[in-house]
Amino acid sequence: GAVVSQHPSWVICKSGTSVKIECRSLDFQATTMFWYRQFPKQSLMLMATSNEGSKATYEQGVEKDKFLINHASLTLSTLTVTSAHPEDSSFYICSARVLVWGGELFFGEGSRLTVL
Amino acid sequence: AQRVTQPEKLLSVFKGAPVELKCNYSYSGSPELFWYVQYSRQRLQLLLRHISRESIKGFTADLNKGETSFHLKKPFAQEEDSAMYYCALSGGVKFYFGSGTKLNVKP
Numbered sequence: 001g002a003v004v005s006q007h008p009s010w011v012i013c014k015s016g017t018s019v020k021i022e023c024r025s026l027d028f029q030a031t032t033m034f035w036y037r038q039f040p041k042q043s044l045m046l047m048a049t050s051n052e053g054s055k056a057t058y059e060q061g062v063e064k065d066k067f068l069i070n071h072a073s074l075t076l077s078t079l080t081v082t083s084a085h086p087e088d089s090s091f092y093i094c095s096a097r098v099l100v101w102g103g104e105l106f107f108g109e110g111s112r113l114t115v116l
Numbered sequence: 117a118q119r120v121t122q123p124e125k126l127l128s129v130f131k132g133a134p135v136e137l138k139c140n141y142s143y144s145g146s147p148e149l150f151w152y153v154q155y156s157r158q159r160l161q162l163l164l165r166h167i168s169r170e171s172i173k174g175f176t177a178d179l180n181k182g183e184t185s186f187h188l189k190k191p192f193a194q195e196e197d198s199a200m201y202y203c204a205l206s207g208g209v210k211f212y213f214g215s216g217t218k219l220n221v222k223p
Contacts, residue, residue, distance in 0.1 A: 032209060041125070043215040044160075044202070093160070097209070104150070105204070105211050107160040 002028045002098045006108035013084055014116055021079045021111045023094030029074035030096040034105070035067075038091040050077040050094075084115040118143045120205050122214035129193050130222050137188040137217045139177075139203030149179055149186040150204040150211070160202065163188075173197070193221045 003026040013019050023033055031052045036044040048069050049057040056069035066088075068080040081088050093110040097103060119142045129135055141147065151163040164172045166179040166186060177188045186203060198221045203214040 034211065036213075044213045046210060046212060049210060095160075095211075097211075103148070103206075104162045104165065105152075105160075105206075109159045 002096065002106040004030075004033075004094060004096050004106050004108040006094055006111050008111060009109060010112040010114075012114045012116065015085055016083055018080055018082045019084055019113060021081075021092055021094075021113075023077045023079070023096075023108050025075045025096050028096075028098055030077075030098070031074060033071065033077040033094055033096045035069060035077075035079050036093045036095065038093060038110070044093065047079075047092075052077075081113065084113070086115045089113055089115045118147070118205055118207055118212050120203050120212055120214035122201075122203055122217050124217045125215070126218045126220065128220040128222060131195055132192050135188075135190045135193045135197070135219065135221075137201050137203075137219065139186045139188065139214060141184050141186065141203070141205050143184075143205060143207055145207055148206045149177070150206065151175070151177055151186075151188050152202045152204055152213070154200040154202070156199070163201070193219075195221045195223055197221050 005024045007022045033050040035047045038044050046059050047062045050069045050071040052071045058064045071077040091110050094108045095105045097105050121140045149166040152160045153163045154160045175190045200216050202216045205212050
């Protein structure tokens with residue numbers, strides 16, 4: 001199956017700083033990637049759809065200026081949490097859908113963000 | 117609007133007992149339904165999808181459009197089935213997930 005890799009797997013930062021999380025498709029090209037946020041013991045919340053070469057599409061209630069998404073190439077999407085605050089602490093997961101492989105969603109390993 | 121509901125947060129059964137993880141959905145069109153599983157310290161992975169109508173690791177799920185359900189079943193649970201299970205719906209490009217059910221299979 002397709003391999004999606006995230007980096008870093010965990011990060012701790014100070015309040016007010018910005019953090020970038022990378023999501024790479026290692027053995028396929030992903031024109032579309034998805035960013036999810038997972039709260040403890042809760043579901044995955046779709047934050048945005050990242051489209052290669054164009055602007056991301058954000059879900060209702062997600063601040064696009066807070067969570068900057070860039071999909072500059074067919075193998076890389078980045079999520080930048082700007083001016084992070086403790087309430088942004090969460091588990092962020094990226095994923096990609098590979099239509100030629102049945103359309104299932106392949107997930108990265110996730111990135112744990114802790115904002116002090 | 118789309119919605120996926122998994123009413124049970126935790127399901128505990130003994131090894132060898134039957135298991136049913138419930139999933140109900142609401143969607144205006146014809147969705148694709150999936151079950152994803154997350155074992156301890158591993159990433160989410162696909163378990164099965166309604167289109168393929170196959171059995172994976174002994175699990176099956178039937179799409180009931182009348183009841184808008186996609187319950188996951190296994191006749192005899194194994195300890196290695198202990199994991200988080202997420203029901204998911206896709207109406208096109210995006211996937212939407214239920215809140216998940218933690219299955220604990222006791223020896």
